[in-house]
Amino acid sequence: MLLPFLKENVIEAGCDEAGRGCLAGAVFAAAVILPPDFECEELNDSKKLSEKQRYALRPVIEEKAIAWAVGVVSPKEIDRINILNASFLAMHRAIDQLSVRPEHLIIDGNRFKKYMETPHQCVVKGDGKYLSIAAASVLAKTYRDDYMNELNVRFPAYLWYKNKGYPTKEHRKAIEQHGATEYHRMSFTLLDTQTKIQFE
Secondary structure: OOEOOOOOOOOEEEEEEEOOOOOEOOEEEEEEEOOOOOOOOOOOOHHHOOHHHHHHHHHHHHHHOOEEEEEEEOHHHHHHHOHHHHHHHHHHHHHHOOOOOOOEEEEEOOOOOOEOOEOEEEEOOHHHOEHHHHHHHHHHHHHHHHHHHHHHHHOHHHOHHHHOOOOOHHHHHHHHHHOOOOOEOOOOOOOOOOOOOOOO
16 A cells, blocks of 8 residues: 655655656656545556556546646757756656645655755655655656657657667667667667667
8 A cells, every 4th residue: 555645744746757768768757746635546656557557547646636747858868967867857847847836755766866945855666655656657657658659650660659768679679770860869878789880
């Protein structure tokens, strides 16, 4: 059973990201503030849910949340500032857009860059422990999947509708055959090879 909050009697937002380990596409993050009486037995870490379950939960979260928002950092920004900083920036952008200002943040993972003067606490595997982080994980994942599905229409060779930009064998094979797109993260190791390949 996931816990409703870490700190009582404060406005607490849960934050999580999606797409950190991908070879292509933006990294997405979400921030969610849930009401104290929020209940949803189906809600869990998005990785433990099926695609159908995630998409069924998204409107429930959006309707019942006090506030929610999604932040995005582009592949070019990822290459410029590195994926760790990009993940923090995506979370900051999500928090920036919240219609209610949180008094405390709980972050999935073990590292975070302080957001203004708002106190925060990192929680390893927090998406499986706290409802607001789990809700953020569902929003970040589904909105990123929508984005990758849209990109797949333009670049069908990479099978992004299926791999969502993650480093599958099929994805790497497509990069080898067709080269990299403008949406690939050039600072990542795109091919499993010791030979350095120069992409145009």
